[in-house]
Amino acid sequence: MTGPDYAFEALLTYLKEARGFDFTGYKRSSLMRRVDRRITQLGMHGYSEYLDQLQVHPDEFTTLFNTILINVTSFFRDSEPWDYLRTELIPRMLAESKPDAPLRIWSAGCASGEEAYTLAMLLCEVLGPDEFRRRVKIYATDVDEEGLAQARQAVYNERDVQALPDGMLERYFDVTGNRYSFRKDLRRSVIFGRNDLVQDAPISRIDLLVCRNTLMYFNAETQARILTRFHFALAPAGLLFLGKAEMLLSHTSLFAPVDLKRRVFRRAARPAFLGDPVLAVPAPALDASRLTGLDLLRHEAFTAGPVAQIVITDRGVVALVNHQAETLFGLSSSDCGRPFRDLDLSYRPVELRGHIEKARTDRRVVRVADVQYTTGQGEKFHLDVQIHPLTAGSGELLGVAIVFQDITTARRLQQELEHSNQQLEAAYEELQSTNEELETTNEELQSTVEELETTNEELQSTNEELETMNEELQSTNDELQAINEELQDRTGEVHESNVFLQAILSSLRSGVVVLDPELRVMVWNRRMDDLWGIRAEEAVGQHFLNLDIGLPTDRLRPLIRSVLGPGPAQDHLTLSAINRRGRPTSLRIAANLLVDGNDTAAGAILVMDPVTPTDDPAQPDPAATPDGQQTGH
Template sequence: MPSQPDDPAGAPEAGSAGAADPQPCCIVGIGASAGGLEALQRFFDAVPGDSDLAYVVVQHLSPVHKSLMVDLLSKHTDMEVVQATDGVRVERNTVYLLPPGKHLTIENGALRLTTKDAGSGMSLPIDIFLMALANDQGPLAMGVILSGTGSDGTRGVLAIKSAGGFTAAQEPETAQFDGMPRSAIATGQVDLVLPPQDLPAKLIELARKVLAKARPTPPARPRDGAADPLAQIVAAIRSVTGVDFTHYKLATLLRRIERRMHAAGIDSMDEYAALLRRSSAEAVSLYKEMLIGVTRFFRDEAAFKALADKAVPALLANRSPTDMLRVWVCGCATGEEAYSIAILFAEAQERLGRSFDVKIFATDIDQDSIETASLGEYPRSIAEDVSQDRLARFFTQRGETYVVSRDIRRMVVFAVHNIMRDPPFTKIDLVSCRNLLIYMDQPLQRKVLSLFQYALRQSGFLFLGTSETLGDLQPEFHTLDGRNKLFQSLRTGSYRLSRLLVPTVAAPLARHGDEGSNAAMEEGAAIDEAIAALLKAYVPPALLVNEQFNIMHVFGDASSLLKVPAGDATLSVLKLLPSSVAMVTGTALNRAFRSGEEFTLSSIPVKDREGVSTISLRVKPVVARKTGRRFALVVLDSANAPLLLPESDFDLNADAAERIRGLEQELVSRGENLQATIEELETANEELQATNEELLASNEELQSTNEELQSVNEELYSVNTEYQAKVEELTEITNDLDNLLRSTEIGTIFLDSDFVIRRFTPAAAGFINIIPRDVGRSISHLSTNIDYPSFLDDIRGVFDSHLPIERHVRVRDGRWILTRILPYLTDKNQVSGVVVTFVDVTATKEAEQTLQSVLDSLPEHIAVIDRDGRIVTVNAAWRSFGTLNGAPALERCGVGTNYLGACDVTEGVEGEEIARAAHDGLTRILRGEMSSFTIEYPCHSATEHRWFLMHAVRLNDPQGGVVVSHIDITNRKLMENRLATARTGSGAAAEPADAASLVEEAP
């Protein structure tokens, strides 16, 4: 709770993710709400694919809408983007997204999902995850707050900071909605504020330093403390801020110093100490780093319940309404604990039906925290800690904040107070100091606890944090609740003054484990006892006073002179001393501070119960060596005590001028009181507006509804942003498609399952008489310009069979088109319509006709067969020869028939040998084993003898195929036969026995 350094023992070094992974990685929790999509896209555009970080994105999502974030973010990063699932372990270079309707936490490096309670009111998923991340990962946790409304993420930032992690926020000027970034920045616990695109580089740089360098091991302390960089750092903070961290735990100091070293880009503590000596701003930044106000309303609910049940009723029992009940909250940070205790007393008074004068003194070392606490304004996120009933009774909603009610606010007085240096309050009924002692070493703990014991009335209560103990003061307190650290003082008016004299000036920082530490503690205790005995025996009552005339310390028993006046608590020596002594003391202090000389006054009258007596007054100026601050030691003694300096009888006329100065100072004090009175009048003026409270109360339910609507609006805004991004993508795709359809010369018509036109390209109008107004009409209602009688039947056939159909169709103007009818498939591979395309193939058709004319003009019988051996093209000579040989020849060797089959004759058939030779030759050409072959064969008819030369050559085409030609060589063969006859003298040439067998086998 106090604004003090984080607990070194309270934060894990790393989650068990790091234990499972030999090289643990930092996990970046990113919170975003309204306007967060653009910020996330700019953020991940700047993240390299090998950043070695893991990213978890938490948004305000609607539980009833599907999130599109996986698709939208995947386009902006090379890393894998997945939706988080329960139990998945977080891995580096991966982005995890919160699913809709879920809350996300992390345990032992694994993500955990819980169902979002629809009736839980305001949802804070970012706080929930960041707090879990801080608890699980400790210093390896990083929190980033991007665009969004409200204050979600603020408590998560504080938790990560408390655990030693790193926090960052989007620069509010660059956010579409700056509510969340400004709320986080207002805590003072954000390390980095930059535009989204500049954040990844800093995060990666810091993460590498954190992982590459373990917690720094302090160097061995030399005997000369001035050479120790850690001592120099502490001295630099003390010289700039006046706060001494010498007696704070070493691990706490090192942790916070290391963070600032990383932020400043410095690896050596010597260099950092030199930087602090040069830069007061860096010293202030380190001081702020030490003071982390981690607190919230009713923190540790069980502890506050024990306080409400056991201490508060006991304090109010048998107490007069006019008797002020005094509470001291030490280390109040931003005031949540003080207001929580005030609420407990307010509730107790309501139960008793009585009103008491309760004054709560809330103090802290940090001026900024005190100013925040004095405002009494807190973000909407406190609804997670404060019940709806308490919110309605003790708070007023003002925009995005809750304001503490005036009745509670009047009970609390806030003040800056350094428990290590400033004197304690007195006559306190309840001291609350939670989670402050854990940051101090044992001597300082003993001093602070002794101060609390001195401040408490007899039977007063002490309320500590759950990790704090009383140490050797345990016998002097009665334990009311050991688990919740609630104690009751047993002292009877005496206290060990020696405990209050533990030095708090700069001293060598104690190293944990130093030998002789126990012996030193025992010697210190003996010295304490000796100092107490000397003070009691020889030292008269004395007051240590600063330049503002406030009492810093009391030596000896000055209770007979010091009286606590009614009203606000004060430490002014002029108000605590009797009026006759105060008048002289004011004059004497003015002279002492002005001249710096010691002097005495005697014969000062004092009225007491026994009458009028006289005392002597001795004033000795004191100057602190380290800081140069001036003090005065005021010694009050009876008139017969020996004076070491020459006496100065008190003479009013002689000291008139000094008295005037005192009166002037009193006038200044009166002016301050007047200002306080004015403030009270302003408060009274505010009370005149209380007549509106009934109306405000009637609006509370409406305000609650507005809160829920605001939360829903944020969720819907996120959904709308995702949909808008998706619509923009679809619009671009549609524009691309429209331009493609307009620019292409392919006519296309899209039909639905009822053959109604859904879309068409301009080129389709050349084949179907269609205009833009025909979209939505059935295609059967339109006329066509193509010679395609079975057009509609083919469309129905494709829709029923799901098989495409291709037709070469002639247009009425003489052109040829290739018409393709294909099924329209959805993303689920279902047929929901038909797509008809028209491709102008007139040029191709004319080229085919030209080629056919060329082939027809040749006398050879020519056929083209494909890679499977089917005949695809023949010329006129081939067809004429087949016609002359009758129907069997056309059936076996016409277009579409397999020519290899025609050559594959059965055994024993005439001409078998030549046919098989042709079959084998064609097969080898199709296989690529040879490029061509030639064979001569006889083909006689009933009326004449004929011979042919068959020539086959492979087509130089990727599809393969063979060109087969049959050339009539009858004349050549007859000439050869005549020549042979003439040579041999015979009347006829020999002929093959199977010459007639090939007539039916091949043309």
């Protein structure tokens, strides 16, 4: 490996160890191009210098990841495949599933969330909002935490939503100024989380897996690993939806094409072993009696090996088991020729299938240290497991060899040694502390004599001080008693005033709400309860303009600001609203300035009275009950 390549690989290793981002499976050409761009921006020379920059300035990680993980996404990106998904694929998927069966969708590489919310809108269009909320779960994942944080907020600007089809912006987004937020009731069905497609376990039982324009950043070997995990993640009839730059021509055993033009594939129904694309067919057991010469010598040497060993073919079939493995795990020669996945050893004492797949994929030795194993007779062992990929001279994978190294004795000796060291350290610390305690005890005895002599004098002076303090405390107690009586009188007056004010507000036939300068609700009378169905304890303390009632509160902002502001005040306006019974009503809303004892603005008072279209007092109030009685008190 040349110098620059070695330095670049060292940089990738540091990113993996320091922050858990494994970029070793990305295509080197595009990956180096993006890192070079960042190095040029900083005016540096070479990967080694940039590695020093990352070690000294941890904030640089965020900028580097944003440079590498180019999150190019938008709503309904490449509209034709999305139209096909809405008109053909989703209806077909629903027809093949049970009416009440839950639908699990996975958006892999979701970036800032546009793809996940596009899926939510399409499914909502087909199912309807109620059925969508009841049946659908969309799992959206990415490795970029910053992008996931933006996706969770579900807030986008005007440029982001330009690509939405007609009508969808109004149906699925709430507008706040120049910001557009996805509907909260539908947002709950979209779950965001971090998932590294190269390292992390896939989500299971997925009906539709969308991974568009993500695989193209990885090399062929890493793509194969990811597609194997996608195959595991999908349900038996699950669908895979890729981007237009991605194909599965070399993975036809994993996926069958549904529509090649739009890059839609179905999970192939095939029994697989650890992601192996060929069917694991049992092989006949080896007949040692027919071996001669060197073949017999090799077989006997393997069988008599001092450590337990098992050899598995590239198709996942047990080929060889030596005597140590038979004795330790209860195997026999009849297990040769069986699929390894059918043996208890494949998952006990440790799940080996994932480690075997890693050894097969990475073509390197995988080690599992200090595995505890208990035999059927209750005997306990500590084992180190090594999984060696076996390759031919041409590089073709022949299988794997699993070696179980018994480290029980070494482990026991190590524990005994650690225990002895701990005992020696404890004994040394105890002796040292005892010596120090004896030295200090002598000093303490000498100082105790001096302290006792001075204590007598201090006690005498303390007695005099206590007598003086007793007189002061008695005087203070009298003063506190007087203050307490005065506070009780004032508390009674305040309580009477509050009761009187509450009675006035409850008796008014108008809705009254008092706001502080920040427009938080301070007072909410009973007539407001009747109009909008929100009790005072629910409204007080809330921002008035954020209350979810039938009144268009945002249109009251100018009226309230005119009362609180220095300019000319607008004293009232008339608004249309929907009362607590869902009926339209018209309100006359008057606003007054609330001032404190220093004539300083302390808030605003809003008075709301329903009016009829003819302003005729004889007309019934829209907020009245069906028998004509007012709901106010």
